[in-house]
Structures are given as C-alpha cells and as structure tokens.
Amino acid sequence: MSAALVVRGLQASLGDLAILKGVDLEVPYGEVHALMGPNGSGKSTLCHVLMGQPEYTASGSALVGGTEVLGLPVDARARAGLFLGFQYPVEVPGVTLRELLEEMGQAAGAGAGYWSTVEAAAERMALAPFLGRPVNEGLSGGEKKRSEMLQLLALRPRVAVLDEIDSGLDIDAVREVAAAVEAMRSPDLGVLLITHYSRILRYIAVDRVHVMAAGRVIRSGGKELAGALEAGGYDAMVREAEPAAPPAADDFLQGL
C-alpha cells in the first residue's frame, strides 16, 4: 500500500517570492509524523499549498492516498482525503458548527450513521454545547482546536495535517489535543503534526520527525531529533545541514 501522503519536489511561491524550494516528505498510513522548523521556514505555507489555498503557485507533486492533488480545487483535495487543521480556524458568522457538520456530511455523501457518529464524538470531546454556536466565533484557543478535531473525525480523512495544533494552548489543553491525536491513530490515516515547539511531542509517540528550514526538509529522523532540536536549537541544525545556505532574509529581499 502506498503512503498516505507523498510529497515530491514541491515548490511554491507567493507572487515572485519563492517559499517552498523542493519539499520531499512521506507519511505512511498508521503513522504520526512531526514537522518542525523555525518561524518562516515554510511550515504553514506547506500546509496551505497542500490544501490548495488559491494565492500560492505550486509545482511538483503531492499524492494523498495515491491521488495527485496539485491542481485540484480545495474541496476536491478534501474529498481525496486531505484534512488541514488550521492554526487560525476561520470564523464563519451566522453558521453554526452543527450546520457546517451537516453540510460536510451532505457534501461527502455520508451515510445514515454520520450524524450519530458526529454527535457522539462531540459529546466525547465536550463540544456538544458548541454545536449550536457559530463556527469558531467566541471560542478559546483550545476550543477552536477541539472543534477542528471534531471536523476531522467527521470527515475521516486519509491524511491529517495539523498546523500548529499546540500553539497558544496551556499545558492541559496541549495534553488534551495530544490525547485526541493518539486516539485518532489508525491504519487508515497518516498524521502530520506541524509544530514549532517540541513540547507536544512529550505526549505523543511520533514515528518520525522532519525538520524544515528555508523551504526544504533538511533532516528527517526518529523522535530523538526533537530532543536534539530542544538541546541545540534550530540554528545549529540549519548550519550543519547547509553550511553555505544564505540567511533566510535574502529570499525575502529577492521577493521585493
């Protein structure tokens, strides 16, 4: 069986500004990987390029469950099995979480058991009271992340990319999110956790860690890589990987 997510030579730019410069990455089914990197390394861009946010121009390849998603509209990528948990989930005024979940079920052609499964999950995640409230409006950081996880469960994707799932959360909320990710682990799903800090990795048994810098994955390894990062910081690893790499700021200047 092919991997859940296979990314090859992925390049992406925003206008004239090149951000991803050939990303290679593979997340097999059943595994949870972490993608780490300093601010500005392109982690969030990778998320949105995979999801198909229209402002980026992309080339290369991204296979979700064997389907090439580059070039597809955003919704077709979701139907191919890609889920992106947003770092900043967007508020949708006047649309309740229940309405959104119902629309998602209809759009996915979900079967009769869909709603009872979703409701049970909402109950379990203590989100039942939020079903009747507008999507992401007035929710705390932790509540937004839980709401994203509920939508993930409803869609049953092949690949879950969770962008900064732990940012802005207190330690209890990080534990909760980590537990939710562990609970999702399944032979039908590959998870890519995007994170700046190694904190959440204390609570999740990740199978692999990838380190990104200046638009490329510069190191991949086991969980110990996160420990090395914590000890030495990103700078040391970036210098070690690409001693001649120009400072990231140059790319920005070139883009002007």
Add this chain to the structure above:
Amino acid sequence: MLPLTEQTFARVAATLPEWARPSAAAGYEAFSALPPPDPRQEEWRYVEVEVDLDSLQLAESPGPPLPPDVALIGALGEPAGHAINVDGHTVAVEAADGVRLTALGPALAADGETLRGVFRSGPGPRLDRFAAAHHAFATDGVFFHLPRGRRLSAPVLVEFQATRANSLALPRLTVLVEDGAAGALVLHYRSPSGVPLVAVPQVEVVVGQNARLEVSVIQEWGDATRAYAHQTMVAARDGALVLAEAGLGGVNARLHLRLDLEGPGADAQVLGAYFGHRRQTLDYRYYMLHRARHTTSNMYLKGAVGDTARSVFTGLIRIEPEGQDSDAMQTNKNLVLAEGAEAHSVPNLEILANEVRCGHGSTVSPLDPEQRYYLMSRGLDSARADRLQVKGFFEDVLARFPQAALEPLLRRSLVARYDGLQREQSR
C-alpha cells in the same frame, strides 16, 4: 379604469370626509405642479425611475385576489386579524373579537373623529410626484386601531396586492396605537410577475405614550412592478417603534421611511434584509429624527446584490437641538455577489445637540475568500461554501426581526434568491 385627471380626482375627493378633502386637493395641486423624479436630485440619485405616471390608470374595481400565501399564514398561526387590499380597494377584513382592523373608507365615514388626528398625518403630498398622486387619487386602505391600554399578543396581517396591468395602485395603511397599547403588524406586498404596474403605498403609524408597535414588511412585488412606498412612524413619550423590512421584489422598489421620535424616551429599532437580483433596484431612503431628550434609535440593514442588481441605502440620523442625551446608531452592510451588481451605501448624520451618542458604519464587500477557503477545505464545493456564507451573513439581522415566526420563511426566501442567481455571474 380611470385616468389620472381632474375629473377622477373630483370623484375621489367627494368620497372623503369634509376635513380630509384639503389634503386631497393639495395632492392634486402637487400632482399637477411637480416635475417627475430627476436623477440629478440627491433624493433620486442612483435610480432610474422610467415611469410615465400620467399614462397610468386607477383600477375602478379590484381584480381577483392572489392565491393566499399559505406558508406565511401558516407561520403566523392565528393572526389577530387579516385584511386584504387589492388594487387600492380593501376587499376582505377579518378580525378577532375586539380587534379594530377595518377598511379605511368605511372607517372614515363611521369613525372620522378617531381618524382625524392620524389619517394623512404621514407622508405629505409634496414629498414627490408619487406621493402627490397618492394624496390626489387614493380611495381606500386599511385602518388598524389599538385603543388605550390594549395589548395584542398575536400580530395582524395586512396584504397589499396589485394585479392590473398599467395601473397605479394606491393602498394606504393607517395605524393608531394609543397610550399604553401594544401590538404587531405584518404587511405583505405582492403582485403577479410579468404584469407591468406601479404601486405607491403609504403607511402612517402613530404610537402614543408608553405604547409599542412592531411592523414587519415583506416586500415581494412581482418582477414588473415599480413600487414607491412612503412610510412614517411617530412615537410619543416612551413609545417604541420597530420596523423590519425584507426586500425581495419589484423591478424598482423604494421605501421612503421617516421615523419621528417626538417624545422623550421614545425608541426606534429599524431592521432590514434585502437581496436584489436580475436588474432590480432596491432603494431605501431612511430618515431618523430625534426630536426629544433621551430618544434612542438603532438602524441595522444588511443586503446582497447579484446579477446586475443595484441597492441604495441612504440613511440620515438627525438629532434636533431638543434631542439632548440621545443615542443613535446606523449600520448598513452589503455583499456584492457579481461584477455587474452594485451597492450604494450613504449614511449621514446631522447633529444639532451637543450631548449625544451617535454613530454609523457601512460596508460594501464581496464574499470573504478566507471563509470560502476554510469551508472548501471541509469538502464543500465553492457553490455550497458561498451559499453557507450568504446564509450566515443574514443570520444576525434575521434573528433581530420582531416576529420570530417569520424567520425560517425569510431565511428560505433569501437563500432561494441566492440559489437563483445566474451561476456564471456569481463569484
């Protein structure tokens, strides 16, 4: 059919009580003297009127009423009363025991004294040539009267229909809510599609001390109707006015609204949800006048335009020197759903008192691409995502409409309007 001539005017005026005739005479005089609307006037900016009033005729007798709107009547449950005016003639009135909902013609004959302070107290004949025509030639309408202290729990339903091709329909609604009384009214405007006609309804509402009236207008004129409605609402000390309008119909539909907060402590809440399509112009001219201390008002209108439709909102809050300690807010938000569509939003303030709180806000924007992207990332195609966003856009204003029973109906109509937009033009 009767032409708009002096002879017709004389016939109409003869049916009015003596005391009301001067207003009809003033109407005819203004009708003869006033020029047609001119887009160079601020009052008619952004609007192409394209009506030759003089070529229109009055329906001497009403056409058959339109089929009942079962969904609306069902939503209202058991209205306290139901009146139907067709082509200017009130053809049916039913009212629960003790509810004073009557045809205006007979009421003028039978109860002139009660009506004297209210009838034609509203929009004046010189407002424009349409108002002049109304004063000169209107014969009938509906009178709703809540005597002192009377409080109705169910709303009354008033239907203004126009059916005759090339006619001018001039229905009038006169509402008197005496001190301490409270009630609600739903006004439904309708005409058949494809029948070219002009409607000039006038609505006048007088609300006494500590009294309250909620008016919900559902504007569903047919697609060949040009409607120029004038409405005034006046509140005495601690009186409360609510006006909510859902604007959907007409090829060119105007609502000229004036609210007078005459007594200290009076309050007005004005809500609006409108959605124009095809080549419609939906045109709102709202005037909020604070004429006494501690008066409060809030206008909140949301609209969308698709295809090559146009919307106009010009709102004025005027706080008179007597209006110290007033609080007024005016908000108008617009969604523009197609390149050929346009929304004009022109809020104005005129503040002549120094101790007031007053604000306004207005936006004109396309659908939010961030929301679209987020919703599509959940597997919704762009049409589904945009539809949900449009539904969500209207949600907060619908929630504030006074008749909660109408909310599902109005939501359905607004979403159906979005669904009917020409796909290739919406984005």
